[in-house]
Amino acid sequence: MNRRSNDIARATFKVEEVVNLTLEFYKRNWIEGLFLSSGVIRNPDYTMEALLRVVRSLRQEHSFGGYIHLKAIPGASPELIHEAGLYADRLSVNIEIPSESTLKLLAPEKSFSSVYTPMNSIHQGIVANRAETSPKRGAARFVPAGQTTQMIIGASPESDLQILRLASGLYHEQALKRVYYSGYIPINQDSRLPVISAPPLRRENRLYQADWLMRFYHFRYDEIVDDQNPHLDPDLDPKLVWALRHPEIFPVDLNRADYEMILRIPGVGVHSARLILQARRFGVVRTEHLKRMGVALKRAKYFIHDPSMPRSLQTVYPEQIRRQLLPGVGASQLSFFVEPSTPLLTTLAS
Amino acid sequence: MQNVFIQQETLVYDGSFEGFLCAVFEGIRLHLPVGRIQAEKRLVPEIFDELRAIHSEMDQAERVWKGIEKRGGAAVASMVRGAFLSELPGIETTLWHFLRKLFADPTGQFAHNMLDEHAHAVYSTARKVMGEVHRFLGFVRFQKSPQGQMFAVIDPAYNIVEMLASHFSARYPNLPWMIADSVRGLGIHYDGSNVQSFICNPRDLPSSAGASLGLAEASERDYQDLWNCYYDSINIVERKNTRLMVRQLPRKYWKYLPEKNR
Numbered sequence: 347m348n349r350r351s352n353d354i355a356r357a358t359f360k361v362e363e364v365v366n367l368t369l370e371f372y373k374r375n376w377i378e379g380l381f382l383s384s385g386v387i388r389n390p391d392y393t394m395e396a397l398l399r400v401v402r403s404l405r406q407e408h409s410f411g412g413y414i415h416l417k418a419i420p421g422a423s424p425e426l427i428h429e430a431g432l433y434a435d436r437l438s439v440n441i442e443i444p445s446e447s448t449l450k451l452l453a454p455e456k457s458f459s460s461v462y463t464p465m466n467s468i469h470q471g472i473v474a475n476r477a478e479t480s481p482k483r484g485a486a487r488f489v490p491a492g493q494t495t496q497m498i499i500g501a502s503p504e505s506d507l508q509i510l511r512l513a514s515g516l517y518h519e520q521a522l523k524r525v526y527y528s529g530y531i532p533i534n535q536d537s538r539l540p541v542i543s544a545p546p547l548r549r550e551n552r553l554y555q556a557d558w559l560m561r562f563y564h565f566r567y568d569e570i571v572d573d574q575n576p577h578l579d580p581d582l583d584p585k586l587v588w589a590l591r592h593p594e595i596f597p598v599d600l601n602r603a604d605y606e607m608i609l610r611i612p613g614v615g616v617h618s619a620r621l622i623l624q625a626r627r628f629g630v631v632r633t634e635h636l637k638r639m640g641v642a643l644k645r646a647k648y649f650i651h652d653p654s655m656p657r658s659l660q661t662v663y664p665e666q667i668r669r670q671l672l673p674g675v676g677a678s679q680l681s682f683f684v685e686p687s688t689p690l691l692t693t694l695a696s
Numbered sequence: 697m698q699n700v701f702i703q704q705e706t707l708v709y710d711g712s713f714e715g716f717l718c719a720v721f722e723g724i725r726l727h728l729p730v731g732r733i734q735a736e737k738r739l740v741p742e743i744f745d746e747l748r749a750i751h752s753e754m755d756q757a758e759r760v761w762k763g764i765e766k767r768g769g770a771a772v773a774s775m776v777r778g779a780f781l782s783e784l785p786g787i788e789t790t791l792w793h794f795l796r797k798l799f800a801d802p803t804g805q806f807a808h809n810m811l812d813e814h815a816h817a818v819y820s821t822a823r824k825v826m827g828e829v830h831r832f833l834g835f836v837r838f839q840k841s842p843q844g845q846m847f848a849v850i851d852p853a854y855n856i857v858e859m860l861a862s863h864f865s866a867r868y869p870n871l872p873w874m875i876a877d878s879v880r881g882l883g884i885h886y887d888g889s890n891v892q893s894f895i896c897n898p899r900d901l902p903s904s905a906g907a908s909l910g911l912a913e914a915s916e917r918d919y920q921d922l923w924n925c926y927y928d929s930i931n932i933v934e935r936k937n938t939r940l941m942v943r944q945l946p947r948k949y950w951k952y953l954p955e956k957n958r
Contacts, residue, residue, distance in 0.1 A: 370919055373846065373868070373871065374837060374839065374919065375836055375838050375848070376837065411867065531932065531934045531935070545935065547935070621810050625808075625809065628809040629809075629811045638820070639810060
């Protein structure tokens with residue numbers, strides 16, 4: 347069962363229509379480029395051939411310089427996919443369901459191998475291309491912006507641990523540039539699919555935060571989720587949750603710690619971590635500098651060593667911090683401070 | 697008792713970047729007690745102000761510019777230029793303090809000292825300006841005039857129109873286009889090989905910047921309809937998240953979007 351059994355109207359574009367619309371939209375700077383996908387028409391090769399005609403025409407006849415992201419149709423011949431990779435900046439094959447057993451149940455004609463086969467061949471194509479082409483300008487580049495994939499979250503019972511383990515594998519084995527997590531939105535009724543009232547946007551957001559930790563903050567997936575905690579915390583972001591699970595390594599001394607450690611402080615991003623390293627060559631970095639470097643002190647203040655206080659007095663109490671940072675806590679505190687001032691204002695006005 | 701009070705001077709320049717560099721040149725050459733540097737058109741005189749008019753000399757400006765590049769590197773030079781284009785009140789004076797400290801540091805590393813208020817102010821102002829340049833690379837929306845020319849009108853907060861030139865000349869190498877800044881009456885024009893800047897009267901431009909079709913050719917309406925149709929069909933209503941949308945795409949830019957101006 348997939349969109350094939352979905353009884354909705356479909357539109358098919360002619361190749362020239364897609365090419366012309368892309369060029370006219372691009373000329374007006376409404377678009378950066380083209381994201382081209384298709385349901386399977388007749389058979390995979392026929393569909394892939396049609397997609398290929400669009401990108402070939404754009405690149406060769408119209409010397410289109412914009413970005414092109416193309417779906418590789420599972421089951422299409424490797425030669426077609428390879429040629430598409432010479433015109434497109436990015437290719438993607440969607441995993442859809444994060445475990446093979448559920449995939450088999452929901453989409454019997456799809457299997458992990460039908461996804462992994464094109465994915466691996468694109469990966470090998472990229473590796474071979476990077477090894478043989480010199481960085482000279484104009485050398486033919488195969489999929490210069492790399493490949494990506496997408497999986498649907500919440501349509502099947504996988505835990506966040508399973509999802510992040512799969513994503514981590516895709517980043518390491520297939521060297522994907524991005525994994526997209528798409529909260530499930532029901533478009534057709536079937537007893538095999540869950541009935542949900544709203545798409546799991548919160549969960550999707552937490553998964554993206556965990557994904558960022560893996561790609562930019564040097565976290566391993568099993569540091570974020572493990573067998574004891576197979577799901578991400580819906581109330582707090584995964585970096586904060588990790589820090590609360592490891593009170594022993596905090597507070598961090600910004601003026602001594604290495605980049606990796608500074609990067610792990612909740613509220614400190616990649617940009618501010620770099621600024622801290624740069625700034626401390628010139629003097630002592632203090633709390634007042636952090637705010638203008640873009641550090642979110644609301645979270646970071648609990649995890650940073652304050653040089654004016656002895657270290658023995660600075661212990662991180664996870665439970666206390668957790669209570670302080672839960673959503674809604676800040677708002678109720680604010681109203682507590684605002685209310686007493688109201689009568690004062692009215693007295694002044696009268 | 698000896699009077700140690702030194703009258704500070706306000707250097708008044710013509711408003712151009714070169715003029716500002718000449719003010720820096722004069723300030724350093726004559727060891728002036730610089731209080732402020734201000735553009736002539738934005739001059740707000742204060743009592744007891746000692747004004748000094750600066751004459752723009754291209755070779756002086758050139759020397760200062762080369763000096764910045766040599767001391768701090770190309771990235772620092774473009775940061776100085778970026779911060780200047782913010783046209784924020786007082787930015788010239790901040791840049792003056794920044795440049796004095798930069799020239800006083802033989803290693804040239806001063807520009808990276810984020811603990812210093814001036815270095816940080818220049819850095820963060822330049823970052824804001826570059827952020828706006830980046831957003832306008834997407835929000836410059838071209839329309840076709842009846843003469844077949846692609847044109848766009850924008851009203852950026854900072855004076856960034858000239859910083860859009862290299863991107864769009866590389867993007868449309870064979871297509872003549874022009875971009876006008878309706879706030880400052882400045883613009884750039886590309887004829888298929890070169891970019892030239894021009895000055896225009898803001899009143900000659902369509903009344904509002906953005907997606908409105910003041911001077912456009914009739915077929916523009918058709919393309920906007922097609923675009924809106926595309927926008928509606930890819931839009932997923934269940935995923936609507938206005939807060940996130942406004943954060944990534946502030947409301948002041950919505951006037952450039954055809955789908956928001958039907």
